[in-house]
Amino acid sequence: MPLSLRLVAVAAASTLLGAVVVAPPAAADRLVRHDPTGDVMYLARDGGLIDSPNTRDPDIRRFVVVNGPQAVTIRLTYDNLRPTNGRDTYGRIKTPGRKYFFESQQREDGRWMLAVSGGGGCRPASQHVDVKKDVIELRIPRGCLSDPRWVQVGLVSTGVRNGWQNFWDDPLRSDINPTLGDTLSMRVPAG
Numbered sequence: 538m539p540l541s542l543r544l545v546a547v548a549a550a551s552t553l554l555g556a557v558v559v560a561p562p563a564a565a566d567r568l569v570r571h572d573p574t575g576d577v578m579y580l581a582r583d584g585g586l587i588d589s590p591n592t593r594d595p596d597i598r599r600f601v602v603v604n605g606p607q608a609v610t611i612r613l614t615y616d617n618l619r620p621t622n623g624r625d626t627y628g629r630i631k632t633p634g635r636k637y638f639f640e641s642q643q644r645e646d647g648r649w650m651l652a653v654s655g656g657g658g659c660r661p662a663s664q665h666v667d668v669k670k671d672v673i674e675l676r677i678p679r680g681c682l683s684d685p686r687w688v689q690v691g692l693v694s695t696g697v698r699n700g701w702q703n704f705w706d707d708p709l710r711s712d713i714n715p716t717l718g719d720t721l722s723m724r725v726p727a728g
């Protein structure tokens with residue numbers, strides 16, 4: 538399915554007046570992508586792929602990128618963000634001049650870690666995890682990304698079992714590409 542900028546169109550029709558109200562489009566500095574649930578795939582060690590629709594923990598259902606005035610924010614809404622024995626979400630951010638890599642990990646001890654590389658270190662990057670809302674939000678200050686005019690973001694969410702990233706979901710595809718980061722979003726311009 539091709540990517541598209543989110544167009545917020547809320548129409549309301551009155552049974553009395555027959556009026557239709559359409560909200561203005563969403564801000565141009567963001568990408569909102571809805572991904573199906575039940576599209577997790579199992580990646581076997583021999584490279585084989587098998588549908589795994591009942592594996593919920595790495596299943597992303599909404600993917601938002603905001604190229605905001607202070608930071609680039611990546612907001613991921615999962616189908617079920619309950620604690621697991623291992624979860625790893627990683628990908629890359631492409632800007633006009635560089636590529637950066639990031640990894641958000643829930644370790645076996647339950648702690649959440651975020652690492653951003655490729656920019657000479659990025660300690661101010663942070664993440665907020667809201668398990669009740671099934672949301673992980675990564676916030677990467679613009680200074681870490683050389684104040685990008687636009688960004689493209691690609692990532693995969695994986696469920697880890699026995700030290701192996703068995704279960705995969707890519708919020709930009711209904712299948713997966715086992716080659717990390719090959720699926721990039723469209724450009725999201727700075728707001």
Ligand SMILES: [Ca+2]
Nearest residue numbers: 572573596597
């Ligand atoms: Ca999904």
Ligand SMILES: [Ca+2]
Nearest residue numbers: 707708710711
């Ligand atoms: Ca998907």
